Amino acid sequence: MSQAEEPSLSVAVWRGDETGGFETFEVPRQANQTVLDVVTLIQRSLDPTLSYRYACRVGMCGSCAMTVNGKARWTCRTHVDKVIKGNRLEIAPLENLPIIKDLTCDMTVFFEKMVKAKGYFRGERTREDDFETVKPNSAPRISADEAIECIGCGVCYASCDVINWNPDYLGPAALNRAWSLAQDERDNIQGERLAAVAGDAGCHACHTHMSCTERCPKQLSPTRSIAGLKRLTAAAVVKGAL
Amino acid sequence: MNIGLVTRLWIWQRISGAFLGLFVLVHLMTIIHAIQGGLSASEILGRTQGNVAWLMFYGSFVLASAVHAPIGMRNVLGEMLGWRGRSLDWAMAAFAVALIVLGARATWGVYA
Numbered sequence: 001m002s003q004a005e006e007p008s009l010s011v012a013v014w015r016g017d018e019t020g021g022f023e024t025f026e027v028p029r030q031a032n033q034t035v036l037d038v039v040t041l042i043q044r045s046l047d048p049t050l051s052y053r054y055a056c057r058v059g060m061c062g063s064c065a066m067t068v069n070g071k072a073r074w075t076c077r078t079h080v081d082k083v084i085k086g087n088r089l090e091i092a093p094l095e096n097l098p099i100i101k102d103l104t105c106d107m108t109v110f111f112e113k114m115v116k117a118k119g120y121f122r123g124e125r126t127r128e129d130d131f132e133t134v135k136p137n138s139a140p141r142i143s144a145d146e147a148i149e150c151i152g153c154g155v156c157y158a159s160c161d162v163i164n165w166n167p168d169y170l171g172p173a174a175l176n177r178a179w180s181l182a183q184d185e186r187d188n189i190q191g192e193r194l195a196a197v198a199g200d201a202g203c204h205a206c207h208t209h210m211s212c213t214e215r216c217p218k219q220l221s222p223t224r225s226i227a228g229l230k231r232l233t234a235a236a237v238v239k240g241a242l
Numbered sequence: 243m244n245i246g247l248v249t250r251l252w253i254w255q256r257i258s259g260a261f262l263g264l265f266v267l268v269h270l271m272t273i274i275h276a277i278q279g280g281l282s283a284s285e286i287l288g289r290t291q292g293n294v295a296w297l298m299f300y301g302s303f304v305l306a307s308a309v310h311a312p313i314g315m316r317n318v319l320g321e322m323l324g325w326r327g328r329s330l331d332w333a334m335a336a337f338a339v340a341l342i343v344l345g346a347r348a349t350w351g352v353y354a
Contacts (some may be wrong), residue, residue, distance in 0.1 A: 165321035199245040200320065204252045230252065237249045 007087075009080065011038055013050065014092040017099045022090065035068050035075035035083065039091060039103065052103035059217065062153030066103050067092040072158040074217040094158035110154050113170045117202075118193040119177035123186050132186045144183035147176050147225050149218050156212035156222050168201040172212035172222030175203055179225035182232055194229075194236050203229040247331075251313045258310040265303040290352040297353040304345030312338040 007029040012022040025042050036054055043050040054064035059077040066075050069083050069090050080089065097105040125132055134141050156172035163169050178197045181187055197203050203226045212222040236242035276286060290296045312334040319325045
């Protein structure tokens with residue numbers, strides 16, 4: 001029996017910083033191979049200097065997002081079969097974020113914008129008080145059901161056209177986080193948060209292109225969250241609270 | 243900060259956009275209907291001159307456009323040219339005034 005040639009993938013991987021370029025590796029094709037498997041194989045077997053980021057490998061931590069064949073994706077749960085063109089893969093760091101090295105981008109601004117959007121909880125109670133309950137079937141709790149599932153992978157941020165045009169724009173993830181907190185009846189900085197997410201760098205800059213919603217690996221809709229913030233800020237202006 | 247202003251502009255753009263949707267539809271249907279029988283310019287003017295309903299309609303159309311277009315242009319110029327701040331806001335206010343003046347002149351032209 002003649003030995004069949006082992007099928008291989010031609011993988012173009014971004015190397016270096018903003019001024020870098022693609023380097024191509026030949027990688028053995030395997031069944032059920034994920035894009036993260038491919039990157040890991042390159043780093044462990046072909047070039048140990050390749051930098052990339054991952055942690056959980058099961059779609060929970062949000063650290064392995066990269067640009068795969070032109071689209072931002074979570075690589076740990078992206079099967080090569082789903083995204084391959086011919087036998088070629090192109091893997092680059094996320095767009096709209098500064099490149100540190102190879103496939104690793106600097107997420108600082110992404111998380112800073114979460115803070116700018118007041119994407120944190122401020123309650124009134126202290127550790128001496130009893131727990132404050134949120135009714136699971138209340139309308140605000142239900143409307144935050146989806147938004148709270150965000151894993152902060154940055155795929156939406158990398159896919160957003162508005163960030164490309166307006167670097168100050170808070171972006172889908174930060175606004176989605178703000179929306180989930182705007183639905184939290186225990187939180188008592190609602191006015192401050194609405195002021196933080198309104199304006200030219202906030203929810204009103206969103207063009208509803210819905211790239212974030214289309215690309216979100218958790219199939220959430222930051223667009224819907226942003227629309228919710230637009231409604232809340234509009235209501236606040238009408239009431240004279242903003 | 244311009245938070246309140248931007249939110250108000252957003253609200254006004256939505257309201258004016260809703261009206262424009264209706265106005266554009268009526269405008270296009272009128273054009274298509276009017277040319278069916280081969281109306282001449284003088285025949286059209288014969289119908290619009292002294293007609294307060296058309297004056298009100300196109301007057302409102304001009305106002306909605308003068309609200310809607312500068313707000314949209316403000317976003318486009320900010321994103322495409324990086325022009326932001328007070329100078330842009332004043333320029334867009336001037337654009338709104340220009341649209342009102344030019345639109346009112348045209349509307350009055352077919353009414354008077």
